[in-house]
Amino acid sequence: MNVLLVYAHPEPRSLTGSLKNYAVRRLMQNGHMVQVSDLYAMRWKTTLDSDDNTAYRPGTRFDPSADSMQAFQTGTQSADIVAEQDKLRWADAVILQFPLWWFTMPAILKGWVERVYACGFGYGVGEHSDTHWGDRYGEGTLTGKRAMLMVTAGGWESHYAPRGINGPIDDVLFPIQHGVLYYPGFDVLPPHVVYRAHKTDAAKFDRICHELGQRLDRLFDTAPIPFRRQNAGDYLIPELTLRPEIAADQSGYGIHAAPNRPED
Template identity: 40%
Template structure:
């Protein structure tokens, strides 16, 4: 399978970056191909604005989604974004690898999504969830968390980690049509010794090698989304599709 691993960490010697390297090595040894997008290493610019495009559909007022529709129809994305979009289109599995920063992803990762997940490329046209443009691809979050597992449990101060990650798993990945597998979570790496870290690396390698067998997160279906969220009738939704 073709993996794309998007890594957001400023320090190559960090636990997060080491985890990414162990995962990539395991995949390559198993005969998979891996495309690493190391966002800090390539100096990815997370700011989304007119520079996303080579031309303007409307030079007077910037509306990102309108410009994305135009660029999708005319091949008008910047070279930098087109490269990332092509990588995404070619992959079977997307892995987003990052440390939790303020209960979410680092800004550089969010910027990659803001810019690369363009309407007309990863979503749009009334196609979402099981009819989404990314259907047929798997996605997984690989996340390091400073706090303990207890702090991210039902009775912990932050609540369950899956709830924290829900906007990414469901609102972004599932919405675009990815089949989303359970995230790989590594808690409190700073408190772990070498042996425990090695065990996490081995567990992660196993998870990636057998990602097709990993449990999938339950996801909304497009019919339910249209019926309960957009409030269109099932009849209208079927006609629109």
């Protein structure tokens, strides 16, 4: 299978960098083809702006969505965006690997998402009607592919527990897993998180690699998070709220996952 690893850390000798190298070796040992987008090494341009459309006319009003759609449809996207979109089309699974900085991904990875997920590619696809509100949240360009987060965090695991001060890790990562990954169609696997990353000695590193190796060995067998599909009947359209009889009297991120969601 084909695996794309999108890696965001400025120091190759970091724990994150070492785990990236381990992951690539393990995946290749398992017979997978692997590509790595090392964003810092690539000097990835973070900001979405008019330069992303090579046909942009100076002096005209820049509209991020409209310009993105125009460039995508007419083949005038900048070459770096096209290259990453081609990698996503090639991949059967995508791993986003990053340190948890200020409760989210590093800015360079957020910039990769903003630019590569062009209008017409990552969003803005599908019909909008009384019964179907675009191809998203379980549908879209990347449907049929798997995705997983590999995250290193400085805090203790208890800090991200259900009663931890940082909030449950599934809630912290929800905007990335449900928004960035599930929105364009990925089947999203439970994340792999390494805690107290700055407190890693040789023994802990060996244990971390063993645990990561087990996850990578099951990359194509692990059941995805059962997020509810937007257009499958659970949500009212166009309000896009859960039907009142579903998870009645509940709220929060957890209601958007259905433990017994039927398979397609």
